[in-house]
Amino acid sequence: MTKEQVIEALSGLAGGTLRTASACDGFVSATLVCAPDDATRQRVRAEADAAIRKRAHELGADLRQVSIETTSETPSRPHAAAQSPAGNPAPRAGLPGVRHVIAVGAGKGGVGKSTVSVNLAVGLARGGHSVGLLDGDIYGPSVPTLMGLDALEVLMHRNMLQPFYVHGVKTMTIGKLVDSEKPLIWRGPMAHGAFKQLADQTEWGELDYLIIDLPPGTGDVPLTMAQLFSLTGAVVVCTPQKVAQDDAVRAARMFQTLNIPVLGVVENMSYFIGDDGKEYDLFGKGGAEKMAARMGLPFLGAIPIQTELRVNSDAGTPTKNFEGSSALSSALTKFTQRVEQEAAIAAMRNRQGPTLSIS
Ligand code: ADP
Numbered sequence: 331m332t333k334e335q336v337i338e339a340l341s342g343l344a345g346g347t348l349r350t351a352s353a354c355d356g357f358v359s360a361t362l363v364c365a366p367d368d369a370t371r372q373r374v375r376a377e378a379d380a381a382i383r384k385r386a387h388e389l390g391a392d393l394r395q396v397s398i399e400t401t402s403e404t405p406s407r408p409h410a411a412a413q414s415p416a417g418n419p420a421p422r423a424g425l426p427g428v429r430h431v432i433a434v435g436a437g438k439g440g441v442g443k444s445t446v447s448v449n450l451a452v453g454l455a456r457g458g459h460s461v462g463l464l465d466g467d468i469y470g471p472s473v474p475t476l477m478g479l480d481a482l483e484v485l486m487h488r489n490m491l492q493p494f495y496v497h498g499v500k501t502m503t504i505g506k507l508v509d510s511e512k513p514l515i516w517r518g519p520m521a522h523g524a525f526k527q528l529a530d531q532t533e534w535g536e537l538d539y540l541i542i543d544l545p546p547g548t549g550d551v552p553l554t555m556a557q558l559f560s561l562t563g564a565v566v567v568c569t570p571q572k573v574a575q576d577d578a579v580r581a582a583r584m585f586q587t588l589n590i591p592v593l594g595v596v597e598n599m600s601y602f603i604g605d606d607g608k609e610y611d612l613f614g615k616g617g618a619e620k621m622a623a624r625m626g627l628p629f630l631g632a633i634p635i636q637t638e639l640r641v642n643s644d645a646g647t648p649t650k651n652f653e654g655s656s657a658l659s660s661a662l663t664k665f666t667q668r669v670e671q672e673a674a675i676a677a678m679r680n681r682q683g684p685t686l687s688i689s
Contacts, residue, residue, distance in 0.1 A: 331353045331356075331358055331382075331385070331386050331389060331391040331393065332353055333351055333352055333353045335353070335385060335389065335391075336351045336352075336353050336358055336360060336382060336385075337351050338385070339381045339382050339384070339385035340360055340362070340378055340381055340382070342381075343362070343374070343377055343378060343381060344377070345364055345365075345370060345373060345374050345377070346362035346363065346364040346374035346377070346378065346400065347362060347363045347364070348360060348361075348362055348363075349361045349362060349363050349401065349487065350485065350487065350492050352494065352495040352496075354478075354482075354494075354495065354496045354497070355394070355496070355497060355647075355649065356391075356392045356393050356394035356395070357394055357395045357397075357495060357496065357497060357498045358382055358386075358393065358395070358396050358397070359396075359397040359398070359399070359495040359500075360378060360382070360397075360398055360399070361398075361399045361400070361401055361535070362374050362375075362378055362398065362399070362400050362401075363400070363401055363402070364400050364401075364402065365402065366402035371400040374398075374400050375398045375399075375400060378398045379396050379398050382396050382398075383396065394498070395455075395498050397460070397495070397498075399535050399536075401535075425529070425534065425540065425559060427534065427535060427536040427537065428462070428534060428536075428537045428539075428540045429537065429538050429539070430538065430539045430540070430562040430673050430677065431539075431540045431542065431559045431560075431561045431562055432450075432539060432540070432541050432542070432561065432562055432563060432564065432565060432593065432669065432673060433466075433541075433542045433544050433552070433555060433561055433563075433564040433565070433585075433590065434446055434447040434450065434541060434542065434543055434544060434564070434565045434567060435544040435546075435552065435564055435565070435566055435567070435581045435584075435585065436544075436546050436566065436567040436568065436577070436578065436581055437546070437547065437566075437568070437574065437576070437577020437578045437579070437580050437581040438546050438547065438574065438577040439470070439546040439547075440546075441546075441567050441568060441569045441574055441598055441599070442567060442569070442598035442599060442633070443467075443543065443544070443546060443567045444465075444467060444472040444473065444476055444543050445476065445598070445639065445643050446565070446567045446596060446598055446633070446665075447463065447473075447541050447542075447543035448463065448473065448476045448477060448543075448643070448648050449648055449651055449662050449665075449666075450541055450565070450665070450666055450669060451463040451499045451501075451539070451541045452497050452498065452499060452648045452649060452651075452652065453652065453662055453663060453665070453666030454538070454539050454541075454666055454669075454670065455497065455498035455499050456498065456649070456652055456666075457666065457667075457670070459538040459539055460500075460535075460536060460537050460538050460539075461498070461499045461500070461537060461538065461539045461540075461541065462493060462499065462500040462501070462502075462532075462534050462537045462539070462540040462541070463477070463499050463500070463501045463502075463540075463541050463543070464502055464503075464528065464529055464532070464540060464541070464542045464543070465501070465502065465503030465504065465505060465528075465543050466525055466528070466529075466542045466543055466544050466545065466551050466555065467543050467544065467545045467546075467551075468504050468521060468524050468525055468528070468545065468551065469545050470545070471503045471504050471505030472505075472543075473501060473503040473505060473543065474503055474505040474506055475643070475644065475646055476643050476646060476648065477494070477496050477497060477499070477501050477503075477646055477648065478496060478497075478645065478646020478647060479494055479496065479501070479503070479505075479506055479646070480646070482494050482496070482506070484506050484507060487533065489531070490531055490532065490533040491528075491531055491532045491533065492532075492533055493532055493533065493534065494506075497647075497648055497649050498649075500534060500535070500537070502528060502532040503528075504524060504528055521549070521550040521551055521554070522550060522553075522554045525551050525554050525555065526554060526558060529542075529555075529558060529559075530558075539673075542555060547577075547581075552584060552585070552588060553588070556588040556589070556590060560680070561590045561591075562591070562593075562673050562676050562677050562680065563590060563591040563592060563593035563672065563673060563676040564585040564590050564591070564592055564593060565592075565593050565594065565595075565596060565630065565669060566578050566581050566582050566585070566592060566594070566595045566596070566627075567595075567596055567598055568595055568596070568597060568598070568617075568618040568621065569597065569598055569599045569600075569613055569617075569618065570597055570599070570600060570613040570614040570615055570616065570617035570618055571613050571614060571617060572614075572617065574617075574618075575617055575618060575620075575621040578595065578618065578621060579621060579625065582595070582625055582627060591676045591679065591680070592625075592627050593628065593630070593669060593672040593673060593676055594622065594627050594628035594629060594630040594668065594669075594672055595618050595619075595621065595622035595625075595627055595628075595629055595630060596618070596629075596630040596631055596632075596633065596665055597615075597616075597617070597618035597619060597629075597631070597632045597633065598633045598635075599612070599613060599633070599634075599635040600613075600615050600616075600618070600632035600633060600634060600635070601615045601632065601634050601635070602634060602635050602636070603634055603636065603657055612635065615632070618632075619632070628668070628672055630665055630668045630669060630672065631661060631664050631665040631668055632661065633658075633661050633662065633665060634657055634658060634661060636657075636658050638650075638651070638656070638658060639651055639658055
């Protein structure tokens with residue numbers, strides 16, 4: 331379905347006025363303005379959902395997910411945590427309506443941090459969660475390519491950036507706001523401002539998870555992020571080699587210094603599966619797992635190095651990584667589920683607050 335067809339399907343709706351609509355790869359989303367009472371919101375959502383499905387059926391179009399939101403256009407966004415499932419924490423400081431903020435970091439560039447962020451976001455969305463992805467790598471944003479945003483335009487409404495709704499994920503990146511070939515040079519305060527604006531001035535709405543893809547290393551952005559939000563936790567991406575482990579240890583220590591719980595370590599490019607179906611150990615499989623064990627951190631899983639993943643990343647089609655019963659799809663699904671578990675545990679711990687031990 332195209333965006334225009336979604337707009338057309340929703341144009342005759344009683345009780346709600348269309349504010350934003352987007353459609354990509356069978357993922358359709360729309361926001362409608364309506365009266366704030368629960369009964370009206372529920373009715374408008376149900377009517378919009380039915381209208382889109384009816385139109386898709388008439389067009390013979392494939393629908394993967396329909397996400398309808400309502401707003402009464404009051405400036406304050408509703409808090410959702412009170413009725414959140416699975417013991418989620420109170421709404422995060424700085425981002426009301428977002429239940430879990432999870433940062434993805436790495437000690438160095440090129441280990442697959444952005445790839446892991448994107449696939450974590452898509453995996454969580456495929457699991458039925460409402461998910462946002464914030465490309466916090468303001469120096470080298472990769473999300474426009476990895477999520478296939480090239481043909482899409484940035485939309486503003488009431489001075490708020492409207493996230494792109496692609497592959498089931500609300501996505502925002504500085505890469506769509508600046509010239510893609512210009513070097514992005516930010517001094518400390520500018521980096522702070524750029525990240526803050528991107529996070530604060532995007533209309534995220536209610537989310538179960540906001541995944542933040544951090545720049546590599548231990549610079550200004552993680553500091554700003556820690557000041558702005560109380561995070562559920564951070565995922566550290568590492569490849570098996572010793573040099574990558576050393577940097578990942580530094581990244582994990584940085585999160586701990588910033589009082590951000592480390593949810594665990596994921597080993598990317600862990601092993602290679604050849605055309606003969608055999609597993610080959612290229613970089614020293616298990617190195618990141620050992621490093622996690624040394625630091626007393628959970629190990630979140632191993633992702634193989636696979637051409638398919640690189641091809642889907644370059645093409646901006648991450649959902650394809652989860653299709654079929656490949657080793658890749660099963661590794662990514664397992665990793666996503668482990669992050670969900672660790673986030674739930676960290677949220678419970680965060681809620682309990684500090685403990686006093688007397689010896
Ligand atoms: P980083 O964010 O750490 O700099 P990226 O996520 O941009 O790294 O990944 C760097 C390159 O490696 C990209 O071309 C990406 O497609 C590729 N890549 C990452 N992980 C894998 C993997 N497991 N298998 C194959 N290619 C990968």
